[in-house]
Amino acid sequence: MEDNRADVQTIKERVDIVSVISRYLSLTKSGANYKGHCPFHKDDTPSFTVSSEKGLWHCFGCGEGGDVFAFLMKIERISFPEAAERLAAEAGVSLKRRGDGERERLRTLSAEVVAYFSENLTNTAAGEKAREYLLHRGYGEETWERFGLGYALPEWDDLKKSFSKRYGLKTLTDLGLLVQGKENTLYDRFRDRVLFPIFDLSGRPIAFGGRAFQGEPKYLNSPKTVLFDKGRHLYGLSWAREALTAKHSAILVEGYTDVLSLHLAGITHVVGSMGTALTQGQANLLSRFVSEVVIAYDRDAAGGTASLRGMRILRNSGLDVRVARLPEGDDPDSLVRRDGPERTLEILEAAVPFHLFYIESLKERYNLSTLAGKEGALAEARPFYQGISSLPLKEEIVGLLAELLDLPLEGVREDLGRRQQRWRPTEEPREMEHSWGKEEVILSLLLRGEADFREVAALASPEDFSQHYRPIVEALATVNDPFNLSLLMQRLDEESARQASYLALAPVRFNDTGKALQDALIKLVKLPAIDRELVRLREETKRCDKEGNLDRVDELQRTYSALVAERTALVAQKHPRRGRDDKG
Template identity: 35%
Template sequence: MISEDLILKIKEENDIVDVISEVMTLKRAGRNYVGLCPFHGEKTPSFTVSKDKQIFKCFGCGEAGNVITFIMKYKRFNFPEAVKFLGERVNIDVEEDKAYELKNSKKNKLYKINVEAAKYFFNNLTKNSVARNYFFKRGMDKKTLVRFGLGYAVDDWNSLMNYLKNRGYTALDMLEAGLIIKGKNNSYYDRFRNRVMFPVFDYKGRVIGFGGRVLNDSKPKYLNSPETELFKKGTNLYGLNFVIDHFKTDTIVIVEGYMDLISLNQSGIVNVVASLGTALTTQQAKLLKRYVKKIIISYDADTAGQLATLRGMEILKKEGFDVRVLMIPEDKDPDEFVRNHGSKAFESLIEKALPLTEYRIFMESKGINLSDKEMIIKYTRKIIPILLELDPVERELYIKRVAEISKINEQVLYDMVARYAHRGNDYSSNSNKLDDVNMKLYMEPASVKAERVLLNTMLKHNSSIEYIRDKIKVEDMDMNIHKFIYKTILENKSLPKDELKRFIEVKCTDIESSKEFVKILDTEVIDENNCSVAINDCVAQIKKSRLEESKKAIMEKIKKYEAEGKFDETIKLASELVDIQKKISKEIPMEGGNR
């Protein structure tokens, strides 16, 4: 870990205006500097940098932060990488603790042994015409073999192990890298034998593992490295390093396999990653979030591929991506399609990729016989839950689409949606949650602003800390970052206010928390001379919001219990609901404050 004092020193030595001016043009505008935002397309400058506050903020897309988070966002670095980058800029060595150094040393050894193994596999490929011809028959050229470091593992039990031993590596080193397997009687043998090899790189281009494909019909067809200190399939994406090297778009295409990615890359389509043969994970989605806002999934068209597509789309949607699905004609995979039809045809498919809802409706529509009434009835019953999950505008658009497909009157579909919702069906509760999310996109809850006002008041006026502490608890705050900042203020209230602010800023080590801290500092501050009324108003707003959430949860439970015939539980909850409604209706803030 990097010490907080060192982080502060590096931040203070790197003036934000100087750092940002090195990568984009800024013009002075009064006390601030403005320019075209590097994080979204715009023609009129809305990106503002404050030399006084040492922060940036875009009034177009909402991005905000300090010099470290700017580098994280712009360079797509994590927090330690950004600190090291800025440290090097001002000639400050970033020292980390001994435990981290030891762990890092072990990782470096694994990186080195993987590079040696990759060289060994590549050298084997140059000597084996059968293995080379496998790639040539799949449309690969010699440049691609070199670019992706493709190789061959010979049909021998100890060839790689002996090669690495001669270069000073032990059996334990090879075992930790997943290159050999421990057999009976403490014997060891090569994991990969008689396979064409695909080195797997991390986003920095370092070899972290391997995938191997058989040249015959033996099983398993594909064999990957096991989970190691470096190789974690659920957190890495094959080919991301090549995307970063040639980044010219806001969109990434996700495919399933090595050959899909390599074929597309060779054809000139480089904004592609592969999910290493596993279902897409939340960690992979968060990794992609560093780079783009739009994802197109192009998995195989078989049943497994379709299920993986839907799971992946839901994960990506939760992370806030614009998610689409690329449909390949005749159920071909990306590798086969691009080899037969070329990159222009594939780019055309990218442009026609379907949004999530449209894809789901399309999949439910496949094989529907419009002259078969029973099939149409079953089709509409599957579609209604999908429609319930949409916000009102989307729902109207897709009801029209479903009406066109099924030849069912639009009003009938509206009635079916209303009927499902009225029954308290599980789908309707999902719809309510999604409607809430869509509302938040357009109007931020008043309680969130109230929390910001209280936190900034505490940071600016130490005298208000005790008063606010007595009025509201940490758990009453809505946002996790607000809870963290509130708790940190209470635990460090003896610090001078400037020092307290710097202390919290150092703790905000990701882009979103840094952005929110800037918003807090930009929020209005309650007047110190007459602040009790304003604080009570903010507290009342926050507690009212929590009560509204409790009310909503109880109403959902009441619906559920009524449907199940649990009348005693329903009566008890109804009594709780009355009590909550009385508290919500009170004009004065709770806890006895005054207006």
């Protein structure tokens, strides 16, 4: 069963999120919100916040969050349709099933777009650089055809013009192929990118991932649609399904090319999380096919952090977890292309159990020759230790940490068992003070209804925002007349919904919201534009100087100095003051 957005909205209006969550944990009124101990991690102090007004919940301890559907899905480990059925019965709503004809129309469009991108790759002059890029990576024409690879032309509206007459702009937008920009104009989401179609379990195309040749973001995925939710799909699952079932084990990688290269090398029990932000929905999906997962993310700082986070999520789904130690600077794609499948399999099969990887990571992140380093490592290890239920495993961790830190066994055991002191949302949010940037400020004000999206959209487009927050910006463009937070949450995938609940509920306020928004927009749009112009002016000045065009050099230098002065004045503006939201 697919959700009907009107029905989902009605359910949210009729069901009180506080009443639903109160069935699973005790909530206490705190200002405008409610607080309690999080049911998803060991929470000694109330880190779990619920807003009846906004219809959202968020845990400031473990980072989980979302709407009433997300809570029920997570606490009961059920799918969205199952959660919708339960809440619909409680709300007295008769769910309407999305017509098969409409879904088939979207699937037909998706398949036609795959063919369109494939034609761009193989038979256009503009596709030459895409062909060269793929051939250089070792992907020949047979691979393009096998995995449906394609190319999006550089034009802003080529796909729009090719399909709008037959399908209409709304259908193209519903499938995530068009993006709404400034002044409500629609343009192609994917431009000048190599395209990797994403398939469902039955092997039908439902979405796309695009790789840029230069600029940011390097990778761009389809947004959440009727057919696709990145937080509940895995790249390559339809190809890997039989191998996963046979081996009872999965190799989890980050990117599209990691999956392709391993499959081409004959290592087929591999799926991709489409980035490092693994979700609980993806972990639950994997648990339907395997009992063990080997994480093989890139060997860099981001990959290490993602592996640590992924371990927790996968174990929440009841999976055994090991982590592969790839050579420094490698990802699975580069490893298998350089060293071949046999050496790659050796490294993957030598993956270490999750707890050994975690303890080894402490050595890399703390100076354990110092007192402060040992205290920091113990403090971080405490919630990790307390989240493990197996007594033999806990004892092994105590022994390993005692040896690593050169501390008495009993002392380490006692310290790890101490109550964990967590930051309380009612306290001054110091962690946020230094980490909130221009994007968080803008989105927080928008999600709380304290800023008008039209004011932001007049100055900034979705592409001015980082890949991390772009899905929220794109969803905001569809729910701003009038602003509807509940509808927005329906249009976000699992990871983006967590981010949105955090930004909407974090106890941070601004003394002057107008100035905070203006300053943040200056930093997001104006300063980068000035920096780009300064680079251009420097390059033109060098060229004119070589040509002996001194009058033009003088003119350029005056323009450059004026821009530097303007930039200096903008940077010198006072940062917005933030403090605790007394309303909770």
